Amino acid sequence: MKISSAKLWIALVLIALAAVAPLGISGYWLRLFTFIFMWIGLAGSLNLLTGYTGYLDFGHVAFFGIGAYTTGVLMVKLGMPFFPAMLISAVLAGFLAVVVGIPTMRLRGAYFAIAMLAFAEAMKQVVLEFDGITGGGNGLSLPIYTNYQFFYYAMLGTVLLIIGTTYWFENSKFGKGLMAIREAELAAEVTGINTLYCKLIAFGISAFFAGIIGGIYAYWMTFLYPGDTFSVLITMRMIIMAFLGGAGTLLGPIIGAAFLATIEEILWAEFKYTYLIIVGFIVVFVVLILPRGLVGLFRQRILAR
Amino acid sequence: MTKNFGNLIALQDVDVVLRKGEILGMIGPNGSGKTTLFNVISGIYAPLSGEIRFQGQAITNKKPHMICRLGIARTFQIVQPFGQMNLLENVLIGSMYGRGMSIEAGRNKAEEVLYFVGLKDKMYLTANEVTTEDRRRLELARALATEPQIILLDEIMAGLTPAEIEEALKLLYEVNRRGISIFMVEHIMKAVMTISTRIIVLNYGQKIAEGSPKEMAENPEVIKAYLGDRYV
């Protein structure tokens, strides 16, 4: 999907607006947008794997958590500054993804999905067990940094990187190979694609970005608790955002995440369970009625004219 | 080029040799192991015993993508197109990954192959949008784009009308003329008897006969396999 120049201009304008916004907006809005960017990034990172290879990862939060906790531990225990800590964490997340992917991606997608769920649980337990380093159930405190504009830009920057990577997936030889895997994996394999290798790379990249977001999140929030940071609810929201918007598309995660994060902002505090039920219905609705997500719906309408 | 093998639960002591440039037809009742044989050759299953040799090299336990890159392509009995990708992209996968080309070079090759099979005018439609017959052609095109030396065709003519079969045979003759050896499984007797240089017959996972089409038509074992004792 090459972008036409009109769309490119729109995108640049939006990015420019986003870049200058922090100068004019108040703390609440700054926080809200940072929050939305974070979710766009998370949904986008999941989309890199699931949207293009068709492998659903029920444990994706693990990489977010690994990014968050490794950043925290490196900063607190080793006194490392933020950027190196975050980068190391992200690379670790990507590396672990490949390690875990090797046995689990050789089998059908459903095995991978649940094995990842087990992985996420195991990671949570690791953090709880090694509480001398991670603070365990008492949580981990990072150095305080209250420059909220910094976090806004950090999330925004990461999102732009993810979008760029997604664009590259859409138009490159590698990306098309991934799509072939998604459409008909066996056929892809006999047509010369080393499916395991390609899947692992996509997985590693996707985990890397989730790790970056986790690292930024850790520094932003200052406190980390294993139950929250490794919560399966995070994975759930990532999945639904990617699919509501349209998995395997460039704009899908952006739309899905922006939409749901906004609703969540309103409903989460008071009506957490109701929100989740709504999410559940949205998932069912998407599967049965809108498998291509909102972007797919939009495209159909455009093409139908 | 030769391929010979041994056992698998569905295949027993099957020994096959495919000579360069020939069209080898494989016939046999349903469930006789024909697709299994293809799956073993293309690396999807590993044989329990025996080996597969291609141009003097043993390829027995190689992974499917390696086998494709070495020069053996295949189609599936139930077509497996990349549904949401358009025809051009489908074939592009073949030229890019099967042949190692870049996107630009691959695209040229893909267009050429699509033209050859007669799908060029539809190349921007997605695979989901075209007819089953077109998807068969697409599958062939995708395999051809990998520039194979051997192509395994699994019932590529199933469900075609007589006119379509004529078209398909012409296409396959042309493929063969360009130097690609063909190993095909087919149920449509007239077609496979016409085009094959040689035929092997499988039944219950074993090779029961081998020879020219004429010899096979007269072979009592073969007739028995298809029609039962009473017709011999």
Add this chain to the structure above:
Amino acid sequence: MLLQVLLNGVLIGGIYAACAVGFSLIFGVLRIINIVHGEFLMLGAFITYWLFKLHGIDPFLSIPFSFAILWILGYLLQKYVINRIIEAPEIMSLLLTFGLSLIIANLALIAWKGDYRLVNPEYAGANFRLASLTIPYTRLATSVFALAAMAGLYLFLKQTDLGRAIKATSQNKDGARLQGVHPATIYSVTFALGAAVTGIAGSLLSMSFSVFPSMGGDYLLFSFFIVVVGGMGHIPGALTGGLILGILQSLSTNFVGAGMTYILIFVLLYIVLIFRPAGIFGKGLVE
């Protein structure tokens, strides 16, 4: 001491195995990974809890109710919702059952709150001693019941016409159709059966463990572990997998720490997936 730990593990393992058979059956026939499985267990457990709490019905006597209610739920879900995507790519069934699980679990959370409940009839704490071992009556009874349920399912599949039709469909859908078996009906019945058996397991669980709306997730993981280790679609394998899980959990809780259980489960899962993806007996469906 070790013997007691192992015994506990075996008793629990039987129950865990019963939790996993429904999951295995549904996958074996419909080829879908049913994420709502955990919620079926949860609902079975709650049915037992509420019948006990509100009407004083003995937990064992509530089992037919769980069976029946989950049967109906399973049948309806499959026929009207899941059947729509049965031929679609696998990711669709994963997402669909995932969405359903969210809906059911959170409805339960709203209705029943997140408190942990216990099903504790008078005989709950009683146990008897055998040599140096302490065996709780309830634990033993539920374990035996679990085995009976599994045996019943196994025999049903092997001996009855319907059971054989189900087995035929799992092996070769089109072949079965040729024999006059209607896949759609089989799917609904199988899903219902899987749900119902899981309901029974849920009821049995409630007698040994706390009951709460979000309990499904953990047991889903356990069931997955069991069927991967024992072999997907293979009932005797589920029993073995369950026993392994039970013993593993018992050992780890007693000697290493409860938290390590998940880590061990994952490690074991990882190892099995690398070396024996078709399960210990090599009979699982892998493709």
